[in-house]
Amino acid sequence: MAQLGGAQIFKAYDIRGVFGEDIDASTAVDIGRSFARVIGSLEGRPTSELRLGLGRDMRLTAPELARAYAEGMVSEGATVLDAGQVGTEMLYYLVGARELDGGLMCTASHNPKRYTGAKLVGRGALALSGESGIGDVRDRIADGLGEAPGGGSVQEVAIDDEFRAAALATIDASAVKPLRVVVDGGNGMAGPMVGPLLRELGLDLVEAYFEPDGNFPDHEPNPLLPENREFIMSEVVKQGADLGIAWDGDADRCFFIDETGRFVDGDFLTALLTETLLAKSRGATVLYDVRASRAVADTAARAGGRALINRVGHAFFKARMREEDAIFGGEVSGHYYFREFYNADSGTLPALLILELLSSREVRMSELLEPYRSRYFISGEINSEVDDQERRLAEIAERYSDARLTHLDGISIDYDDWHFNVRASNTEPLLRLCLESLRSLEHMAAKRDEVLGLIRDR
Numbered sequence: 001m002a003q004l005g006g007a008q009i010f011k012a013y014d015i016r017g018v019f020g021e022d023i024d025a026s027t028a029v030d031i032g033r034s035f036a037r038v039i040g041s042l043e044g045r046p047t048s049e050l051r052l053g054l055g056r057d058m059r060l061t062a063p064e065l066a067r068a069y070a071e072g073m074v075s076e077g078a079t080v081l082d083a084g085q086v087g088t089e090m091l092y093y094l095v096g097a098r099e100l101d102g103g104l105m106c107t108a109s110h111n112p113k114r115y116t117g118a119k120l121v122g123r124g125a126l127a128l129s130g131e132s133g134i135g136d137v138r139d140r141i142a143d144g145l146g147e148a149p150g151g152g153s154v155q156e157v158a159i160d161d162e163f164r165a166a167a168l169a170t171i172d173a174s175a176v177k178p179l180r181v182v183v184d185g186g187n188g189m190a191g192p193m194v195g196p197l198l199r200e201l202g203l204d205l206v207e208a209y210f211e212p213d214g215n216f217p218d219h220e221p222n223p224l225l226p227e228n229r230e231f232i233m234s235e236v237v238k239q240g241a242d243l244g245i246a247w248d249g250d251a252d253r254c255f256f257i258d259e260t261g262r263f264v265d266g267d268f269l270t271a272l273l274t275e276t277l278l279a280k281s282r283g284a285t286v287l288y289d290v291r292a293s294r295a296v297a298d299t300a301a302r303a304g305g306r307a308l309i310n311r312v313g314h315a316f317f318k319a320r321m322r323e324e325d326a327i328f329g330g331e332v333s334g335h336y337y338f339r340e341f342y343n344a345d346s347g348t349l350p351a352l353l354i355l356e357l358l359s360s361r362e363v364r365m366s367e368l369l370e371p372y373r374s375r376y377f378i379s380g381e382i383n384s385e386v387d388d389q390e391r392r393l394a395e396i397a398e399r400y401s402d403a404r405l406t407h408l409d410g411i412s413i414d415y416d417d418w419h420f421n422v423r424a425s426n427t428e429p430l431l432r433l434c435l436e437s438l439r440s441l442e443h444m445a446a447k448r449d450e451v452l453g454l455i456r457d458r
Helices: 025-043 062-075 086-097 135-143 160-168 188-199 230-239 267-280 296-303 314-324 350-362 365-373 389-399 441-455
Strands: 015-018 051-056 079-085 101-105 115-122 152-156 180-184 206-209 244-246 253-256 285-289 306-310 328-330 336-338 382-385 404-406 411-414 417-423 432-435
Touching: 015 086, 025 051, 025 062, 025 115, 025 306, 025 411, 051 062, 051 086, 062 079, 062 101, 062 152, 062 267, 062 328, 062 389, 079 086, 086 101, 086 115, 160 188, 160 314, 180 188, 180 230, 180 296, 188 206, 188 350, 230 253, 244 350, 244 382, 253 350, 253 441, 267 285, 267 328, 267 336, 267 350, 285 296, 296 306, 306 314, 314 328, 314 336, 336 350, 350 365, 365 432, 382 441, 389 411, 389 417, 389 432, 389 441, 417 441
Parallel strands: 051 079, 051 101, 079 152, 180 206, 180 244, 285 306, 285 328
Antiparallel strands: 015 115, 101 115, 244 253, 328 336, 382 432, 404 411, 411 417, 417 432
16 A cells, blocks of 8 residues: 555554654644545545544553644544543444544554554444555545645543443343453553453452553563463463453453463354354354354354354454344454444453353363364464465465365365465565364374465475
8 A cells, every 4th residue: 555654554454653754743643634534525524524533542652643633633623532541442432332423543553662553433433444444544645635624623531431331231240250360451451441340340350561551561462472471371370360361452352361371262262252142142143254263153053143254354344244233253363343332343342251151151261162172273373474475375276276265365275174264464475374174183283284385385
């Protein structure tokens, strides 16, 4: 996509770049202005009639940039409802609950300290993407924005209590037992967002890195990287805890550690949430992404639901959930979407639902996971740097032409007892492989190495 500040900041799902090099306050003003105009076009109304939400995370540059985004939107005549420092899903909640025309969250999610960015949504907290909205924001800036009409205003709003009450209403709080839970906020937004809820439930909490700190003094706020979850995995065992929960920087994703200190794969967490939610809404529809284990579809079928496969990416999930009236969607990367939460991704609701599930079933997390871990053998996502991605994908299609081939997102190869997906990164010269065997761990490893050999041309 087009470049500003010497880098491609307009991504497939958001805006992201290095502060001072790619994005500064001037860039943020332009983005705010262009965003207001794009929302005005989507709504078919002048920007002077728009009501737009604004939030920011704990990054050191967030206050300055949030003010700049607000300046841009206000200069186009919009009324900005500023929620201040919040988790990303709280901005989504603000847009949905107040029926705003759109919203902008100043965040770089799980990226390192020097990054900044923005997540953009329209009415109903429906995400803008590179294919729908973000590209328009980019193009309007590139074409020149001209004089701003002015006339807007900023209103500060407090949504913490309202958000927490809505989140807590999704479970039977009285059923939650005083489990011992280690929580790792990664010095991001989880502490102030989820912490009060967990304390209200009467849990025996072991809190770590729950104070927001944009310096990230302990570890980067990305639990998908193994080095960033070493602490919580060991701490769960050390504390004799029932569960560990970790969040990314803007706290719209959460990750789980079972009582043995083992990481819970997103595929299997999606399956657990599918089972839980279909028990409450039998016959409903759920979504899962092209990388996921067959455990999700099998679980949905057993629970009397319908499971549909979907493209990777929050914008695609949120749009499809509306189309299908799906109650839930899950991605292996830790994004979990809920119809009752404006189809948005939440790092709060999965934590509450799993705590409710463990308490009501009176089982250990590893016991819930055993049927999946002993039946579905997954590789996890493996990245390979590849210059000629299209050629490699074509070679894979030819090599496995006797399988069921689909091209919903990259290429998916399906046999009865094993399958895999290979897709290109949106931002880097990488191919990403996820593979599963339904036979054995050894069979998975052999097939994984076989496909990696093709990808890496060795």
